[in-house]
Amino acid sequence: MNKKIAILSLLVSAMSYANEDFFYEEANKGVKLNESVVSTTGFETSQRNVTSTVTVITAKDIEEKNYQSVTEALKDVPSINVIGDPTNPIIDMRGQGSKATANVQILIDGVGTNLLDTSHAKTPINTVPVENIEKIEVIPGGGAILYGGGTRGGIINIITKSGAGFNGGSISSEINTFGGKKGDVSYGTNIGNLGINLSYSRDDYKGFRDGDESDSHYFEGTLKYKMTEKQDISLKYSRFDEDATSPRGLTKENLNDPTSDGLVSKYDQLIVNDTIKDEVNLNYENRLTDDMTFNLLGFYQQTDIKSTNNYGKMGYAVENYMNYKDKKIGFKPKLKLKYGESSNLILGYDYINNNLTRDSKMVMFSSEKYRNDLTKETQSIFVLNTNQVGKFEFTQGIRYEYADFNTKRSYKKSSISSGNTTSNTSITKDTTMENMAYELVGNYLYSDTGNIYIKGERGFTSPTPSQLVDKINGVYIDNDLESETYMTYETGFKDYLFGSFFSGAVYLTETKDEIASENFTGMNFKTYNIGKTRRYGMELNSEQYFGKLTVREGYAFVKTKILKDLDTEIEGKEIANVPTNRFNIALDYRFNTKLNVILDTVYSSGYYTNNNNTGGKQNENIVSNISLNYRPTESLRVFAGINNVFNEKYYNSVSSDGKEFDPAAERSIYSGFKYNF
Known part of the structure; x- marks a missing residue:
């Protein structure tokens, strides 16, 4: 607790001394507001005109804080909660909890990377090395007009370095x-x-716990051709290949050795996950006139994941094997038209065809084989219009989506001793759905640096093909699942006050027909619309400059409530895996042009790990990291740091019943260099 009080005192002190006499020159004041953001409109937009509490993690931030992965960078953003294993986590924003895989869109260069089957696979977020990232844009809440369904929590756009136009190279270790x-x-x-x-x-990863290891390779090649003064075309290919193992959860009795691999039974084995991801992006832009820009993005992704999970249960060996193959192909043309003095119109069309096959097998007393062939094809059109009248800016958006689903599921159960089939069922289902999204925004630019906005968004999350079929008493059956729909109301501001940059927002989101699932004994399950949920909260960010010292703070507050559910026992309860409070403070001190040190501290409150709000609960924690950067020459940077300086004891995850724990990494030290030539 003393550490928490010290950090809070430091924050208060920094705020109280926010006096213009201590700050950089006036010329530096507009840096944040002029910072470019792409994700909010699909075209370059300054923070000044963005109606959201955007966080931009730049390549400089990544380099100087020495982040090792996208996950590490995101953990420092208060509006984000990282759930589970940091190498393969669930990324949550605005209280989605474990449903974040369906309601937070992860983009790489504007292309969604979320897998089609959200029930068995998480989004592979760490496939791009941080050295290849130009910036990460974090947009909490909404985005349905530009990006369609699954944006209730927000979007995270990982923008890579094109490399085209750059002469020279770098090497780091x-x-x-x-x-x-x-x-x-x-x-x-x-x-x-x-x-x-x-x-x-190449990343030869070793984690805190025994058996937490991976060996990954990443290659990226980019070609960019300047066709004319107004036309550019680029082609990017990347491949990520990783072989990884993970330890098993620990019981309370085994927590005295947190580095243990958790293999307590003679049948227990490390969890194995092998991932290969190939991606091709083609981007064409034509600035037709001073008032008209056309952009076309075409893409292809294929993600293969092989997972083996063998363990002991009740004195018997249990074998689990799954093989995923997720393919996604699509194209997104957009046209931006400027009219009047400061008004513009964006017209767009999206086509995405996403297919996933999943073969799985479980062997215990019998051999059970499952086959899923799932396809979701979506076609969408959208319009985003912005008008400026004096100091007022008004935005209206609408999106229509047509989705075509094809679901094929089969199940076969055989006797181990005889090999005879004892149960066999299959189903094929075709269906379509239509969804609409709307957005209205009013933005008052009351000064050269300040604005205040209010907006409302109606969005949706359509089901995955696998969710359209239940398995009851060993037989697949249709269900009547509908899309989730939500309404978000938000008001926020940005400004420079007393020489400091501030931004903040308060919001309320209510969701109707939220999709939930329930598993039964014997691998039976059903998916249904639970009724109604509510999420509300606020986000604050600030930045001050005291001569050689830069101070950054962030705070996120979120409350959740299940208003209506088929399970009446959880009505009125909080949604699992959502911390009420998270804040961070970062102190960046530059001794001179060659040397700087950064102290970054993040606090997260505890939270329940099931919707009954019983059993397991994640403990509150406060984690501090120190990074040191030294540049003896313009070409060379030498760095070192300490993660989890105060050796805080907490967990990456706690099972919903509170019986298994995955201890988070304790104190570690790193060092390295980067040389540009």
Whole structure:
């Protein structure tokens, strides 16, 4: 508790001394407001005109804080809660809890990466090495007009470095006290109007616990051709290949050795996950006139995941095997038209065809095989119009989505001793759904630096194909599942006050027909609409400059409530896996142009791990990291740091019944270098 009081005191002190006499020159004041954001409109937009509490994690932030993965960078954002194993987590915003895989969209260069089957697989968020990232844009709440369903919690857009137009290269390497090693090399050059960039990364990851290991390779190649002064086309290919193992959860009795792999039975084995992801993006932009810009994004993704989970139960061996193959192809043309003095209109069309096959097998007293072939094809049109009248800016948006679902599921149960089939069932289902999203925003630009906005958004989350079928008493049956719909009301502001940058928002989201699932004995399950939920909260961000010291603070508050459910016992309860309070404070002190040190501290309150609000509960925790950067020359950066400085004891995850724990990493030290040539 003393540490928490000290951190709070430091925050209060920084705020109380926010005096213009201590700050940088007036010329530096507009940096945050002029910061470019792409994700809110699909085109470059300054923070000044963004009606959201956007957090932008720049390449400089990533480099100087020495983040090792996208997950590490996101954990420092108060509006984000990372649930589960940091190498393969659920990323939550605004209180989605474990449903965040369906209600927070993770994008890479504007293309969604969420897998089609959210019930068995998490979004592979750490496939892009941080060295290849130009910036990460975090947009809490909404985004349905531009990005369609599944944006109730918000969007995270990972924007990579194109490399085209860059002459030169870099090489970097790093080690840590857990035994992990990583290295990166990149090179870019221009040949006339053609820009070429190649990069390769190797990460020999070792985690805090025994058996938490992976070996990954990443390659990216980009070509960018300047066709004319107004036309550009780029082609990017990337491949991520990882072999990983994970330890098992620990019981309370085994927590005295938190580094243990959790293999207590002679049948227990490490969990194995092998992932390969191939991605191709084609981007064409034509600035037709000064008032008209056309953009076309085409993409192809394929993600293969093989998972093995063998363990002991009741003195018997249990074997689990799953093989996923997720394919996604699509294209997104957009046209931006400027009219009047400061008004613009964006017209767009999205086509996405997403197919996933999942083969799985479980062997215990019998052999059970499952086959899923799932397809979801969506076609959408959207319009986003912005009018400016004096100091007032008004935005109206509408999106129509047509989705075509095809679901094929089969199940076969056989006797281990004889091999004879004892149960066999299958189903094929085709259905379509239509959904609409709307947005209205009013933004008052009351000064050169300040604005206040109010907005309302009606969005949706349509089901996955697998959710349209239940399995009851060993037989697949249709259900009448509907799309979730939500209404979000939000008001917020941005401004420079007393030389400091501030932004904040308060919001209320109510969801109707939220999708829930229930598993029964014997691998039976059903999916249904639970009725109604409510989420509300606020977000605050600020930044001050005291000569050589920069101070950044962030705070997120969220409350959730299940208003109506088929299970009346959870009505009135909080949604699981949602901390009420999270805040961070970062102190960046620059001794001179060559040396700086950053102290970053994040606090997260405890939370329930099931909707009954009983059993397991994640403990509150406060984690501090220190990073040191030294630049002896313009080309060389040497760095070192300490993660979890005060050796805080907490968990990556706690099982819903409170019986199994995954201890988070304790104190570790790292060091490395980066050389540009």
